[in-house]
Amino acid sequence: MDLQNPDLILVKRLSELSCSYFAVESIVGTNVVLTDIESGGRFNFAKPKLEQLVSNGQLRTIARRELPTKLTFKSLSNVKKPKAETAEDVASKKEMERRYKYVQGAIEQSVPAYTEKWLTPFIAQKAAEINDSSPPSWRTLAHWNKTFVESGWDKNALMPKHKAKGNRTKQLPREVHDLIDEVINEYLRTHTVVRYQKVYDLFLEQLGRLNAERRESDLVELKPCSYRWIVNRLQNR
Numbered sequence: 001m002d003l004q005n006p007d008l009i010l011v012k013r014l015s016e017l018s019c020s021y022f023a024v025e026s027i028v029g030t031n032v033v034l035t036d037i038e039s040g041g042r043f044n045f046a047k048p049k050l051e052q053l054v055s056n057g058q059l060r061t062i063a064r065r066e067l068p069t070k071l072t073f074k075s076l077s078n079v080k081k082p083k084a085e086t087a088e089d090v091a092s093k094k095e096m097e098r099r100y101k102y103v104q105g106a107i108e109q110s111v112p113a114y115t116e117k118w119l120t121p122f123i124a125q126k127a128a129e130i131n132d133s134s135p136p137s138w139r140t141l142a143h144w145n146k147t148f149v150e151s152g153w154d155k156n157a158l159m160p161k162h163k164a165k166g167n168r169t170k171q172l173p174r175e176v177h178d179l180i181d182e183v184i185n186e187y188l189r190t191h192t193v194v195r196y197q198k199v200y201d202l203f204l205e206q207l208g209r210l211n212a213e214r215r216e217s218d219l220v221e222l223k224p225c226s227y228r229w230i231v232n233r234l235q236n237r
Helices: 047-055 087-108 116-130 138-150 174-190 196-216 227-235
Strands: 008-015 018-028 031-036 042-046 060-063
Touching: 031 047, 042 047, 087 116, 087 138, 116 138, 138 174, 138 196, 174 196, 174 227, 196 227
Parallel strands: none
Antiparallel strands: 008 018, 008 060, 018 031, 031 042
16 A cells, blocks of 8 residues: 555445545654545544554545545635634643544554443553543443544544533533533433433433442542533533
8 A cells, every 4th residue: 555645545434325535644754644535634543553454444445536526625725724722722622632542542453342341441551551540431432432433533523512511510520521411412312302300310320330430440439410500501402
């Protein structure tokens, strides 16, 4: 595989009807940067890992002329200059990078299944590797991966959506905020009528399971938010 070939396109199949297409943006030493042709997202890979993904069939190669006609490269001249970053923007990007390290690591290691059995040991290994003192639960990582894949491998999909979360309780750890998002999103996907107490009960149930996992890993248990906080969050959706 000639990564220097400007006509080389890498393809990731997401489903029977959906694929993402990547072009090589740059190669520095053994580090390769791929650009998602459709979304503009960028992904970093070590060259050996990228070659392994191609050899085991997780990625395949095509020529540029084989791209679907609807796809076009985004013009660099149309890219707007970024606005000055706020402290919240910096913190959000830092958290996005943390999440991406877990998601990318699980993809690169070809974790067989996104279940407790397979993700729990991977998370422990990755947390030690990146020196993360507050690793995600296996359910949270499974949710991150689902979000990442459904976005077409767009790293920005892992960005915390602080502005959409309404009035946040700053004392709550990010793990609690993530769990609340998961519970609310799952509830709204399967219910047309919102029952606040039911959502809060589901949150407490999931938090209990998460704390049981944390106790087994010698981690401090997480405290729940208030019932009113859940109500406010749902009303702000």
